[in-house]
Amino acid sequence: xxxxxxxxxxxxxxxxxxxxxxxxxxxxxxxxxxxxxxxxxxxxxxxxxxxxxxxxxxxxxxxxxxxxxxxxxxxxxxxxxxxxxxxxxxxxxxxxxxxxxxxxxxxxxxxxxxxxxxxxxxxxxxxxxxxxxxxxxxxxxxxxxxxxxxxxxxxxxxxxxxxxxxxxxxxxxxxxxxxxxxxxxxxxxxxxxxxxxxxxxxxxxxxxxxxxxxxxxxxxxxxxxxxxxxxxxxxxxxxxxxxxxxxxxxxxxxxxxxxxxxxxxxxxx
Amino acid sequence: xxxxxxxxxxxxxxxxxxxxxxxxxxxxxxxxxxxxxxxxxxxxxxxxxxxxxxxxxxxxxxxxxxxxxxxxxxxxxxxxxxxxxxxxxxxxxxxxxxxxxxxxxxxxxxxxxxxxxxxxxxxxxxxxxxxxxxxxxxxxxxxxxxxxxxxxxxxxxxxxxxxxxxxxxxxxxxxxxxxxxxxxxxxxxxxxxxxxxxxxxxxxxxxxxxxxxxxxxxxxxxxxxxxxxxxxxxxxxxxxxxxxxxxxxxxxxxxxxxxxxxxxxxxxxxxxxxxxxxxxxxxxxxxxxxxxxxxxxxxxxxxxxxxxxxxxxxxxxxxxxxxxxxxxxxxxxxxxxxxxxxxxxxxxxxxxxxxxxxxxxxxxxxxxxxxxxxxxxxxxxxxxxxxxxxxxxxxxxxx
Numbered sequence: 001x002x003x004x005x006x007x008x009x010x011x012x013x014x015x016x017x018x019x020x021x022x023x024x025x026x027x028x029x030x031x032x033x034x035x036x037x038x039x040x041x042x043x044x045x046x047x048x049x050x051x052x053x054x055x056x057x058x059x060x061x062x063x064x065x066x067x068x069x070x071x072x073x074x075x076x077x078x079x080x081x082x083x084x085x086x087x088x089x090x091x092x093x094x095x096x097x098x099x100x101x102x103x104x105x106x107x108x109x110x111x112x113x114x115x116x117x118x119x120x121x122x123x124x125x126x127x128x129x130x131x132x133x134x135x136x137x138x139x140x141x142x143x144x145x146x147x148x149x150x151x152x153x154x155x156x157x158x159x160x161x162x163x164x165x166x167x168x169x170x171x172x173x174x175x176x177x178x179x180x181x182x183x184x185x186x187x188x189x190x191x192x193x194x195x196x197x198x199x200x201x202x203x204x205x206x207x208x209x210x211x212x213x214x215x216x217x218x219x220x221x222x223x224x225x226x227x228x229x230x231x232x233x234x235x236x237x238x239x240x241x242x243x244x245x246x247x248x249x250x251x252x253x254x255x256x257x258x259x260x261x262x263x264x265x266x267x268x269x
Numbered sequence: 270x271x272x273x274x275x276x277x278x279x280x281x282x283x284x285x286x287x288x289x290x291x292x293x294x295x296x297x298x299x300x301x302x303x304x305x306x307x308x309x310x311x312x313x314x315x316x317x318x319x320x321x322x323x324x325x326x327x328x329x330x331x332x333x334x335x336x337x338x339x340x341x342x343x344x345x346x347x348x349x350x351x352x353x354x355x356x357x358x359x360x361x362x363x364x365x366x367x368x369x370x371x372x373x374x375x376x377x378x379x380x381x382x383x384x385x386x387x388x389x390x391x392x393x394x395x396x397x398x399x400x401x402x403x404x405x406x407x408x409x410x411x412x413x414x415x416x417x418x419x420x421x422x423x424x425x426x427x428x429x430x431x432x433x434x435x436x437x438x439x440x441x442x443x444x445x446x447x448x449x450x451x452x453x454x455x456x457x458x459x460x461x462x463x464x465x466x467x468x469x470x471x472x473x474x475x476x477x478x479x480x481x482x483x484x485x486x487x488x489x490x491x492x493x494x495x496x497x498x499x500x501x502x503x504x505x506x507x508x509x510x511x512x513x514x515x516x517x518x519x520x521x522x523x524x525x526x527x528x529x530x531x532x533x534x535x536x537x538x539x540x541x542x543x544x545x546x547x548x549x550x551x552x553x554x555x556x557x558x559x560x561x562x563x564x565x566x567x568x569x570x571x572x573x574x575x576x577x578x579x580x581x582x583x584x585x586x587x588x589x590x591x592x593x594x595x596x597x598x599x600x601x602x603x604x605x606x607x608x609x610x611x612x613x614x615x616x617x618x619x620x621x622x623x624x625x626x627x628x629x630x631x632x633x634x635x636x637x638x639x640x641x642x643x644x645x646x647x648x649x650x651x652x653x654x655x656x657x658x659x660x661x662x663x664x665x666x667x668x
Contacts, residue, residue, distance in 0.1 A: 053567075054566075054567065055436060055567040055568040055569075056436065056441060056442075056445055056553060056554070056568050057445070058290075058291070058445045058448050058449065058554070058555075059291040059293065059449075059452070061449070062435070065435050065436075069435070069436070072567065077564075077565030077566075077567070078565060078566065079565070102552070103289060103551075103552040104551045104552045104553060104560070104562065104566040104567075104568070105565055105566035105567070106566070107550075107551050107552060107566065108549075108551060108562060108564065108565060108566025109566065129291045130289040130290055130291060130552060130555070131289065132288060132289070132290065132291075132292060132295060134279060134287075134288065135287050135288065135289055152292070153291060153292040153293070154292055155291075155292045155293040155295070155296070157293070157295070157296035157297070157455070158292060158295070158296065159296065162295065166292075177291075177292065177293055181293070181449075181452060181453035182449045182452060182453065
């Protein structure tokens with residue numbers, strides 16, 4: 001059983017919702033990435049999404065773009081990100097790690113070589129934003145053979161046919177993008193999320209994470225009323241950029257803890 | 270050669286092209302694909318497109334025998350397709366009219382565009398004014414500094430120009446930002462891409478609208494020169510003027526197709542924009558194609574004296590034409606392009622865009638080794654008014 005599957009099964013038994021924070025690897029400094037990942041876990045993360053910096057992050061809003069630019073200034077590439085996961089694994093063999101990024105750095109390394117190295121490093125899932133199912137059948141199959149979950153996005157505009165296609169090829173969890181726009185936008189539509197969940201659940205037994213636009217304990221709690229997992233990215237990056245590098249670990253923990261508490265409080269009701 | 274019928278149903282030219290976008294854009298691209306398919310088959314749409322090209326753009330654009338330049342080169346006869354004479358001064362308007370008509374058929378009241386040198390931005394602002402649409406143009410803040418006259422032109426035409434401060438602050442970043450706008454405002458907005466790149470159906474759609482250039486040449490060359498050319502030469506940034514003149518010639522196997530990229534300060538310097546000559550295949554802006562990238566797969570910054578060629582990718586159909594060897598791709602330096610710019614001014618009384626000067630430079634390079642009865646056809650994709658500051662600055666003058 002994959003770490004991601006084990007994680008969701010354990011959460012299901014405990015009737016808890018998954019909290020999935022995102023940070024960009026190398027932001028604000030490469031030496032801080034592993035400490036930040038550990039801080040996220042200490043503050044209650046169930047799965048960590050680690051962004052791979054890319055020069056042209058077409059699907060990201062300004063906050064995650066800036067994080068990527070800071071990481072790229074330190075020369076952080078895909079190889080470095082894999083080394084960071086390897087480091088993280090030295091002390092944490094349980095928390096699933098999902099890499100999120102764009103296709104080109106992967107193709108530059110070579111898909112097969114990348115998947116082999118990701119497996120060795122202890123990566124559990126991959127979200128390649130610009131790899132829709134039609135364009136990455138072989139890549140997704142390679143990942144699954146290596147025991148890595150290919151995770152796909154669904155959008156408010158995804159058709160039923162498309163939901164079935166994504167459910168067929170994806171594993172680990174499905175990532176529902178809760179708004180029309182880029183990461184970090186403010187217009188989360190909770191009614192849309194609630195309305196879409198039954199449609200997606202009809203097509204898949206995979207857990208469903210919801211992200212893009214979740215900003216605080218309240219929006220997280222309300223999304224978790226229908227979703228299995230809550231993904232938070234831009235707000236965490238904002239916490240990192242609001243303070244000095246030395247404060248990053250403490251700030252991120254302080255931000256995430258109340259969200260964990262809110263999720264657990266409402267799931268006990 | 271087999272009948273050429275690319276791209277396939279999902280926009281692939283061999284291994285290139287495709288739809289490499291986030292799920293958030295998938296539905297919008299599918300809607301566009303269907304709408305364009307309808308327009309393509311609709312005789313009324315095609316008739317209106319042709320009418321606009323004739324009466325608003327001034328087509329057909331003439332072909333001109335550059336006799337003095339040919340004599341100076343001492344070899345092949347050089348003919349010039351005068352896209353610089355189109356309304357707005359470049360080939361870009363062919364495509365923006367086509368896409369604006371598709372936008373209107375989809376009832377989208379707002380159009381957006383990315384622009385580098387500003388020519389596509391001006392062409393988009395122009396058609397937005399013509400058809401009464403709201404228009405927003407994304408432009409890198411570096412490019413805004415380099416091309417202030419075009420920025421003002423767009424504003425006069427009623428467009429809003431949004432400076433893009435991310436990444437290298439140039440064309441590729443403007444494209445990223447336009448995509449972000451589109452994904453956020455997809456219900457009301459049509460994204461008019463300016464070149465034969467981006468996700469399917471853009472490379473095909475832009476090629477189709479631009480191929481009026483080559484179709485006219487097929488008719489004009491026999492009338493004027495008594496034959497089809499031995500080679501067709503066009504500059505390639507994203508590659509829309511080149512695709513427009515190449516496409517109708519693909520089936521004419523005796524005509525060589527030569528794309529000219531920007532070698533900037535020389536391919537060895539690393540300061541260039543020659544993705545086909547010096548890049549590797551990868552994925553950017555929704556399609557797989559040749560890209561200028563570093564070992565980590567990060568897209569690298571490009572350089573060219575002409576802002577319109579300053580792009581790290583290239584249309585996927587060019588990638589396919591290169592691999593299949595139907596077209597050849599070469600590169601011309603800033604200095605060579607400027608040399609050709611001045612020659613065309615002095616010998617023919619035509620001030621070319623610096624982009625188009627790259628194609629002229631290559632024609633001047635190969636013409637001397639050819640016979641006098643051989644024929645080169647150069648696509649003069651735009652006029653040089655926008656480049657006065659750049660050319661003057663290179664000569665040490667303050668314009």
